[in-house]
Amino acid sequence: MEATTSPFTTSLTLSSLSVTMAIDFTFLFIVFSLILSFFFILNKKTNGSNTPNLPPGPPKLPIIGNIHQITGALPHHSFRHLAKKYGPIMHLQLGQISTIVVSSPRLAKDVFKTNDLALASRPSSVFGDIVLYGSTDVALGPYGDYWRQLKKIITVELLSNKKVRSFSSFRQQEVDSFTQFIRSACGKPVTLREKVTEMINNIVCKSSFGEHCKQQDVLIELVDELGILVSGFYVADLFPEFGFLSVISGMKSKLNTIHKSLDKIFDEIFEDRKSRKSLKGESDNDLLDVLFTIKESGGLQFPITDDNIKAVFVNMFTGGTDTSAMTIEWAMSEMMKNPNVMEKAQKEVRETFKGKKTIVEADLEDLVYLKLIIKETLRLHPPLPLLLPRECIEQCQIDGYDIPLKTKVIVNAFACAVDPEYWDDAESFKPERFDKSSVDFMGTNFEFVPFGAGRRMCPGITFGLISIEFALAQMLYYFNWQLPSGLSPKDVDMTENDGATATKKVPLSVMPTLNSSI
Numbered sequence: 001m002e003a004t005t006s007p008f009t010t011s012l013t014l015s016s017l018s019v020t021m022a023i024d025f026t027f028l029f030i031v032f033s034l035i036l037s038f039f040f041i042l043n044k045k046t047n048g049s050n051t052p053n054l055p056p057g058p059p060k061l062p063i064i065g066n067i068h069q070i071t072g073a074l075p076h077h078s079f080r081h082l083a084k085k086y087g088p089i090m091h092l093q094l095g096q097i098s099t100i101v102v103s104s105p106r107l108a109k110d111v112f113k114t115n116d117l118a119l120a121s122r123p124s125s126v127f128g129d130i131v132l133y134g135s136t137d138v139a140l141g142p143y144g145d146y147w148r149q150l151k152k153i154i155t156v157e158l159l160s161n162k163k164v165r166s167f168s169s170f171r172q173q174e175v176d177s178f179t180q181f182i183r184s185a186c187g188k189p190v191t192l193r194e195k196v197t198e199m200i201n202n203i204v205c206k207s208s209f210g211e212h213c214k215q216q217d218v219l220i221e222l223v224d225e226l227g228i229l230v231s232g233f234y235v236a237d238l239f240p241e242f243g244f245l246s247v248i249s250g251m252k253s254k255l256n257t258i259h260k261s262l263d264k265i266f267d268e269i270f271e272d273r274k275s276r277k278s279l280k281g282e283s284d285n286d287l288l289d290v291l292f293t294i295k296e297s298g299g300l301q302f303p304i305t306d307d308n309i310k311a312v313f314v315n316m317f318t319g320g321t322d323t324s325a326m327t328i329e330w331a332m333s334e335m336m337k338n339p340n341v342m343e344k345a346q347k348e349v350r351e352t353f354k355g356k357k358t359i360v361e362a363d364l365e366d367l368v369y370l371k372l373i374i375k376e377t378l379r380l381h382p383p384l385p386l387l388l389p390r391e392c393i394e395q396c397q398i399d400g401y402d403i404p405l406k407t408k409v410i411v412n413a414f415a416c417a418v419d420p421e422y423w424d425d426a427e428s429f430k431p432e433r434f435d436k437s438s439v440d441f442m443g444t445n446f447e448f449v450p451f452g453a454g455r456r457m458c459p460g461i462t463f464g465l466i467s468i469e470f471a472l473a474q475m476l477y478y479f480n481w482q483l484p485s486g487l488s489p490k491d492v493d494m495t496e497n498d499g500a501t502a503t504k505k506v507p508l509s510v511m512p513t514l515n516s517s518i
């Protein structure tokens with residue numbers, strides 16, 4: 001039987017294209033272009049009056065607008081490149097989405113401070129609608145009273161310093177088992193990424209659902225798949241009026257499949273927890289327990305459901321795993337590329353922990369230089385270089401230009417972090433630049449916002465940083481690191497992969513040997 005339901009995807013994915021399918025494809029393409037042109041002309045006519053004073057931007061093509069100018073290179077690099085020509089605030093038309101891109105710290109302040117409330121929402125997305133239970137989560141959920149309640153719960157109850165510290169035994173177990181793996185691999189080249197990601201995933205999983213989450217492996221696999229799907233500019237999101245695009249691109253069905261599997265796992269975990277709680281009256285030190293207690297206490301202005309709690313966990317997993325894992329990989333890559341930094345970091349760690357057989361989290365406080373390395377890594381390699389997009393909910397102005405309702409606003413945090421007006425020798429890796437400097441990532445220095453700033457700032461800073469620091473400290477204390485034979489520091493490839501998250505394109509391969517002085 002001929003594939004009639006989705007000839008687009010079928011004809012694109014099968015290697016042996018039949019003539020019939022090729023004709024189907026051409027026919028669909030023509031029909032689709034005609035429909036889009038029709039809507040484009042209609043839109044132009046209805047929007048023609050009362051033209052807002054938009055920022056400058058590159059010339060736009062019919063229908064696709066400026067999409068072609070951001071394909072090819074990584075979006076944050078394309079935007080930075082365009083900003084050099086069109087200025088620190090630009091208007092781009094990405095399909096149907098009117099988009100403002102801000103690329104300087106001075107104007108980032110206008111987004112995060114002056115207009116923080118007017119720009120406090122997030123654009124809707126197919127991803128959020130399907131996987132985040134109708135965008136009832138905190139990361140992609142629209143701004144409003146329900147969202148404010150949820151963000152407060154997450155900041156105050158789930159990811160507070162006190163709560164994060166209470167998970168130290170989970171981190172200790174996972175980092176120990178990671179260093180155990182490295183010990184077993186001594187003398188051979190190892191690709192760190194897989195094991196680092198597994199360690200971080202396990203920390204998030206145990207902090208969320210406790211020691212004994214039976215479905216942990218499947219859960220982590222599903223979240224990995226989601227990570228790939230969330231990290232792009234999708235056609236369906238750029239043409240939201242054409243809902244069929246998410247169907248013919250296959251995106252909707254992939255997201256639905258993952259969503260159903262995840263939902264089933266969450267249901268099993270939740271049922272198991274509820275029956276243990278009611279039978280044995282047990283309580284656990286994990287995030288699920290906190291959320292169930294809040295839900296059952298009944299004092300909320302907007303009562304939360306199990307689905308809302310599931311949406312929060314999807315945020316924890318997608319926001320809290322890759323971001324930390326990739327920071328560890330970039331930090332190690334920079335140290336391999338800059339042996340003087342590696343040497344100084346090892347000296348600090350080894351002098352601080354001298355004579356200790358095991359390191360505990362409390363010891364980390366004395367590591368000053370390691371913290372500078374992590375800051376410099378987040379400056380040059382922010383895991384989300386464009387942060388998460390915001391959406392305008394109250395008409396406002398930036399630098400004298402109008403920002404109409406529903407406009408998508410993107411801050412290029414990467415461009416701010418390498419702006420030569422704010423940074424000396426901006427493209428070089430120099431942790432010392434933060435020594436005795438008051439510039440921090442807590443959302444008040446707009447040239448350095450790897451966690452965002454304002455109302456939508458990341459609530460997981462402490463959770464993320466403590467695992468990164470603990471893992472790196474142990475790696476530097478117990479092991480010496482070399483590049484595989486034949487490679488020198490200048491050969492470490494620092495290219496970034498495609499997508500909205502700045503992963504290293506070529507996974508770092510390094511050879512550990514035991515530090516004989518312990």
Ligand code: HEM
Pocket residue numbers: 138139140151315316319320321323324327382383384387388389450451452453455456457458459460461463464465
């Ligand atoms: C190195 C680690 C991390 C980095 C670099 C990072 C970065 C970010 C960034 C850039 C944003 C968007 C901010 C904005 O739009 O202004 C964000 C939001 C968020 N992050 Fe993180 N993150 C990290 C770790 C974590 C962890 C460990 C968690 C949770 C366990 C987490 C949970 C969230 C949530 C829930 C949001 C949504 C906040 C909102 O929309 O109000 N993140 N993160």
